[in-house]
Amino acid sequence: MSTLATRKKPPRVGDNPIFRRSLIGIVLVLVAFVIVAPLIIIGVEAFSKGWATYRDTIIHPDTLHAIMLTVLAALIAVPVNTAFGIAAAWAITKFDFWGKRFLLVLIEIPFSVSPIVAGVAYLFVYGLQGLFGPLLDAWDIKILFAIPGIVIASMFVTAPFVARELIPLMQAQGRDLEEAATSLGASGFRTFLSVTLPNVKWALLYGVILCNARVMGEFGAVSVVSGNIRGQTNTLPLHIELLYHDYQAAGAFASASILALLAVFTIIAKVLLERQGAGRVRKTANPAEKTS
Amino acid sequence: MKIRLENVVKTFETFRAVKDVSLDIDSGELVALLGPSGSGKTTILRMVAGLEYSDGGTIHFGDQDATDIPVRDRGVGFVFQHYALFPHMTVADNIAFGMKVSKVKRDKAAIDARVTDLLRLVRLEGLGDRFPAQISGGQRQRVALARALAVDPKVLLLDEPFGALDANVRRDLRRWLREIHSELGITTLFVTHDQEEALDLADRVVILKDGQIVQQGTPEEVCRDPQSAFVMKFLGDANVIAAEVRDGRAYAGDVSVEAQGVADGRAELYARPSDLDWSHAGPGIAATISRVLDRADGRRVLATTVASETLEFDVEPERIVKAGEAGFVTLRRAKVFPV
Numbered sequence: 001m002s003t004l005a006t007r008k009k010p011p012r013v014g015d016n017p018i019f020r021r022s023l024i025g026i027v028l029v030l031v032a033f034v035i036v037a038p039l040i041i042i043g044v045e046a047f048s049k050g051w052a053t054y055r056d057t058i059i060h061p062d063t064l065h066a067i068m069l070t071v072l073a074a075l076i077a078v079p080v081n082t083a084f085g086i087a088a089a090w091a092i093t094k095f096d097f098w099g100k101r102f103l104l105v106l107i108e109i110p111f112s113v114s115p116i117v118a119g120v121a122y123l124f125v126y127g128l129q130g131l132f133g134p135l136l137d138a139w140d141i142k143i144l145f146a147i148p149g150i151v152i153a154s155m156f157v158t159a160p161f162v163a164r165e166l167i168p169l170m171q172a173q174g175r176d177l178e179e180a181a182t183s184l185g186a187s188g189f190r191t192f193l194s195v196t197l198p199n200v201k202w203a204l205l206y207g208v209i210l211c212n213a214r215v216m217g218e219f220g221a222v223s224v225v226s227g228n229i230r231g232q233t234n235t236l237p238l239h240i241e242l243l244y245h246d247y248q249a250a251g252a253f254a255s256a257s258i259l260a261l262l263a264v265f266t267i268i269a270k271v272l273l274e275r276q277g278a279g280r281v282r283k284t285a286n287p288a289e290k291t292s
Numbered sequence: 293m294k295i296r297l298e299n300v301v302k303t304f305e306t307f308r309a310v311k312d313v314s315l316d317i318d319s320g321e322l323v324a325l326l327g328p329s330g331s332g333k334t335t336i337l338r339m340v341a342g343l344e345y346s347d348g349g350t351i352h353f354g355d356q357d358a359t360d361i362p363v364r365d366r367g368v369g370f371v372f373q374h375y376a377l378f379p380h381m382t383v384a385d386n387i388a389f390g391m392k393v394s395k396v397k398r399d400k401a402a403i404d405a406r407v408t409d410l411l412r413l414v415r416l417e418g419l420g421d422r423f424p425a426q427i428s429g430g431q432r433q434r435v436a437l438a439r440a441l442a443v444d445p446k447v448l449l450l451d452e453p454f455g456a457l458d459a460n461v462r463r464d465l466r467r468w469l470r471e472i473h474s475e476l477g478i479t480t481l482f483v484t485h486d487q488e489e490a491l492d493l494a495d496r497v498v499i500l501k502d503g504q505i506v507q508q509g510t511p512e513e514v515c516r517d518p519q520s521a522f523v524m525k526f527l528g529d530a531n532v533i534a535a536e537v538r539d540g541r542a543y544a545g546d547v548s549v550e551a552q553g554v555a556d557g558r559a560e561l562y563a564r565p566s567d568l569d570w571s572h573a574g575p576g577i578a579a580t581i582s583r584v585l586d587r588a589d590g591r592r593v594l595a596t597t598v599a600s601e602t603l604e605f606d607v608e609p610e611r612i613v614k615a616g617e618a619g620f621v622t623l624r625r626a627k628v629f630p631v
Contacts, residue, residue, distance in 0.1 A: 021314035176376035179343055183363050183370040184443055194389075198380040 002246075014035075042260050045253035059255040061232045066239035071151065073222075073235060074215045077154040081211050085162025086204070090196075092169035092177065094178070102114075110159050118156045119224025122149065145227035150235060153221035158211045165207030169200055175251075185207040205273050217259065293354050293446040293479050294319045295340060300349035303504075304337050309335045312504040314347070316498075320477045322470070324490035327500035328526065333483045334451055338501075340481060341449050342366040353446060360585025369440030373452040375432045377424040383435050384420035387411070390443035410438040413472065430461040437469070443478070450482035454489060466493050487527050491515065499523055521629040531568060531603045532563040533577065535628065542628040545597075546575035546620075551628035557579045563626040565592065568605035570613060579603060584613055595621060 011017065037126040047054055057063055060275040087109055092100060110118065124130045136143060143149045177199065197204075219237040226233040231241060236259050244252035296319040302310040310332040325333040338344040340351060350359045358366055358468075377386050384407050394487045398406075411417050414434035424432055433453065440448060449615050453469070454462040469484035470493055473480055486492050490497045491511040493583060498508040507519050518524040535544040537559045542551040544561055551559065570593060571580075579595040582602070587591075590606045593613055597603060603621055 087625075174374050177378060179363070180370070180372060180376040180378075180439075181389070181393075183341060183343070183368065184393060184439065185364055185395070186389070186393040187364070188392050189395060194393075195378055199378075 009063060010184055018171050039260060042253055042256050045258040048253070049250040053204055053250050054254045057248075057251040058258065060251075062172055062234065063239060063251075063255055063258075065231050066234045066236045066255070069147070069234065070216050070236040072147070073154045075211055076151045077158060077215045078208060078212050080156050081155055082162050082204070082208050083213075084159060084205065085164075085166060085207060088163040089170050089200075090164035094175060107163050111164075115153075115157050115218065115220030115222075116195050117222040119153055120223070122153060122156075122225050126152075134286075144225050145229065145233055147233070149225035150222050150233060153214045153225045154218050156213045157218050158222050161211035161214065162204065162207035165210070167201045169203045170196075173199060175188070202273060202276070206270060209266055211272050213263060214263055295351075295481070296350075296352040297336070297340070298350045298352070300336070300339060300346045300351065302332070302339060302514055303347050306607050309503055310339070310346070311506055313500075313503070314349075315498060315505065315508075317479060317481060319479055322473050322480045322484075322493065322495045324482045324494035324497045325481065325500060326487060326490040326526075327493060327603070328485060331500040332503035335486075335503075337449050337451055337481060337483045340447070341370045341520060343370070346509070359624075367443075367446045367493065369443060369448045371433075371436045371440050371448070371453055372452040373455055375424070375436040377432055377435055377439070381423075382420060383422050383424070383427065384411070385417065386424070387420075387438045387442050387448070390439060394443060394608045405489050409461030410442055413441070413475075415439045423631055429457050429462075430465055433457065433465060437472070440477075445478070446608040447559075447618050448478050448480040448591055452484055453482055455484075455486075461616055462489070463492075469493065485588075491527075499526065501526075516524050518627060521560065521562060524627055524629070529565050529604060531561075531563045531565065531605070533563065533597075533601060533603070533626070534599065535559050535561045537628065537630075542626075544623075547577060547623045549623060549626045549628060559628050560631055561624075561626040563623060565605045567624045567626060568603060569622045569624065570595070570605065570607055570611075570619055571622050572619045574620045576622040577603070579619065579621050580618045581613055581615050581617055581619075590625060 076223060088103070091097070092104060123144065125132060126136060127133050128137060128144075143152065158185075171172065177195050178191050181195045182188075186194070217237060218235075219241070222235055223238055223241075225233065225236060228238055228242065234242065236255060240252050240255045240259065243255060293388060294367065295315075297313055297315040300310055300313045301308070313332070313336060315336075319341050325336060327333045335344060339346050343360070346359060350357055351411050352358060353366075363370075377391065381389065387410050388403050389405045391406060407420065408417075410422055414437060416431060416434055416438070419427060419431065424435065427435070437450075437453075452559075454465055463493060482493070492512075494511065496508060497511055497514050499514065499521055507523050508513055510541050511518075514523065515527060518527060533544045535542040537543075537551050537554050537556050538555070540550070540552050540554075541548045542554065542559055542561055549561065577597050580596045580597045581593055583594040584591055585594070590609050591605060591611060591613065592606055595603050595605070605621065
């Protein structure tokens with residue numbers, strides 16, 4: 001062994017072995033108890049009464065309806081919030097206008113406000129005794145305790161996700177690329193499609209995935225506005241709670257496993273996308289690669 | 293294409309970036325806008341491009357009033373300071389972009405042929421498949437130029453074209469851009485804060501200060517006959533020596549220089565380091581050498597005069613000079629400006 005390696009060197013800044021080990025240890029223990037253990041329990045409990053019970057719970061019409069409703073809410077809320085996020089990020093990063101900072105703060109509000117507050121607020125806006133209640137009633141439009149309410153509540157909760165991912169990136173990119181494209185004769189729409197969008201696509205997809213995960217898992221706001229009508233306005237998270245209160249623990253866990261599976265798929269999709277994004281950079285860094 | 297700016301004004305919020313600038317650029321001319329940061333040079337360039345609009349005055353391209361023509365239809369090629377290449381497109385796709393989005397439809401073969409021609413022009417044959425991240429800064433600069441030229445612009449505009457490159461690459465690219473310009477003969481306007489770049493490259497140099505043109509002319513004219521202390525100082529190192537003007541001559545210590553047209557009274561002599569020399573005998577400005585800096589092409593001497601002014605000048609590499617030595621600074625030539 002060389003003398004260099006055997007010489008006892010003082011630790012580098014922040015590299016104290018005791019500190020390092022205890023920090024890693026604490027994190028691992030917390031992850032095990034807080035994140036991993038509950039996930040395992042979901043799997044174990046879901047199958048505690050056997051495969052048949054699990055299957056029966058899943059194919060029960062109420063469960064299927066809840067899954068359908070959750071997916072429907074996601075199918076509407078995610079595209080709408082994606083469009084909103086792109087528009088908001090574009091407006092904030094590419095234009096100067098009065099009240100821009102205020103808009104930035106407004107967009108963040110759903111992150112900081114408890115979802116249940118949003119639910120209650122919607123109750124007072126669209127409920128029968130609410131602001132637009134009589135008007136909506138007169139026109140026979142049902143928003144609360146129906147699908148529109150669920151979608152609107154989901155949209156509120158997930159509004160910031162896409163914008164939040166795009167704004168820092170688009171701010172960093174500045175206006176140069178758009179100016180270059182326009183000076184070369186591209187229309188605004190063409191510039192957006194072939195210059196702006198490709199450069200934010202990974203951040204955009206990441207935002208969409210986070211948004212989707214949150215829509216599917218949303219409980220608080222939806223629970224207030226949906227009215228929990230079994231087989232009608234019950235989303236998957238609400239359905240799980242209902243089953244649990246009915247002392248159908250195995251059923252609740254079975255439904256929960258579906259939601260957990262959706263979440264796991266989301267995480268896998270996110271990791272794959274990040275790989276793709278990173279892979280693109282790696283690929284471009286390798287001159288031997290033929291990329292056209 | 294001739295460019296004519298008439299009384300152009302631009303204000304950002306309350307800051308007047310460009311004040312009443314008038315400028316004529318002849319067809320095929322290569323003109324440098326030279327000035328310190330904040331002098332409005334980039335703003336003028338961006339107004340010529342249509343990336344900013346003037347608050348007053350007009351910009352004509354030939355006989356056409358281009359003041360309010362949007363950038364998309366103005367027919368200019370713009371090269372950005374940081375190139376602004378599209379990172380997700382290959383070099384070839386970057387160059388082809390303008391032709392693909394153009395209102396004039398070209399078929400794929402024609403576009404490919406033009407891309408190949410341009411790659412040859414900017415000496416990047418065989419690099420069409422690379423992405424911008426895979427090529428060097430100097431190569432990116434050339435791609436940016438090829439992309440701007442691809443749309444057959446009437447005017448070529450370059451914003452600090454070599455600002456982000458190291459010294460050797462800059463020099464090469466400068467000579468090369470000059471060659472391209474003589475080959476294509478396209479009217480070219482570029483912005484720089486580097487006087488060497490402007491003098492090296494341009495047919496005509498327009499020097500700006502605080503949003504106004506302070507002097508313009510060929511590199512020879514502005515170098516040999518700076519009209520103000522600002523231009524003198526901005527174009528290169530300059531020594532400032534307090535002087536007294538009497539009857540058309542400026543006196544400083546034992547030396548005097550011609551100062552026709554400068555009013556009697558206090559004035560300043562401006563002299564380049566190469567305009568001064570060192571001698572053990574007078575007449576000259578008595579001084580003591582405080583430091584000697586050795587450089588590749590000679591020795592730079594820092595001397596302190598009896599009036600506590602610091603003077604810098606160059607002597608030949610063989611000359612023996614030492615710190616602490618007393619003697620006289622002699623004057624070959626100098627410009628006199630009133631204080």
